[in-house]
Amino acid sequence: MKFGFGLVLTLVALIGASGVLFARDYSAPGVKVANPWTRATPAGATTAVAYLKITNTGSTPLRLVGGSTPVAQRVEIHSMSMEGGVMRMRPVPGLDIAPGATVELKAGGLHLMLIGLNRQLTQQEQVPLTLIFAGGRQLAIELHVEGMGGGMGSHGEP
Numbered sequence: 278m279k280f281g282f283g284l285v286l287t288l289v290a291l292i293g294a295s296g297v298l299f300a301r302d303y304s305a306p307g308v309k310v311a312n313p314w315t316r317a318t319p320a321g322a323t324t325a326v327a328y329l330k331i332t333n334t335g336s337t338p339l340r341l342v343g344g345s346t347p348v349a350q351r352v353e354i355h356s357m358s359m360e361g362g363v364m365r366m367r368p369v370p371g372l373d374i375a376p377g378a379t380v381e382l383k384a385g386g387l388h389l390m391l392i393g394l395n396r397q398l399t400q401q402e403q404v405p406l407t408l409i410f411a412g413g414r415q416l417a418i419e420l421h422v423e424g425m426g427g428g429m430g431s432h433g434e435p
């Protein structure tokens with residue numbers, strides 16, 4: 278009882294101190310995910326982009342191969358690169374994270390692509406997403422939905 282109460286107070290203090298930034302960590306044996314987020318989508322949008330930081334806290338290689346979410350038909354891992362002055366993105370089959378290494382999926386680089394959205398994403402909600410790793414391991418996380426102009430940079434969506 279005492280522990281629960283203290284936890285609530287700490288969470289409120291963290292939100293108060295950080296303003297709109299809502300940092301959250303998720304972990305399972307061998308893996309840690311920090312600050313997963315996405316943006317609110319306009320009506321009729323069919324895709325959304327998600328970002329997060331993954332750390333391999335284990336002693337064996339970790340490979341992210343995809344994800345799933347109730348709000349979209351599928352989740353792909355994409356990379357972005359400049360080609361002839363144009364930002365292009367393409368699916369990557371997997372993301373290898375060496376033991377002890379951290380890979381950051383961020384604006385302008387690697388990201389998760391939610392394809393075939395079945396509803397609008399609204400600011401401040403939490404969207405469940407399951408990360409899938411090679412070997413069948415999974416980690417359930419929640420994407421925090423920032424405002425439409427939130428975060429840094431854009432994804433090049435119309």
Ligand SMILES: [Cu+2]
Nearest residue numbers: 355366388390
């Ligand atoms: Cu993409």
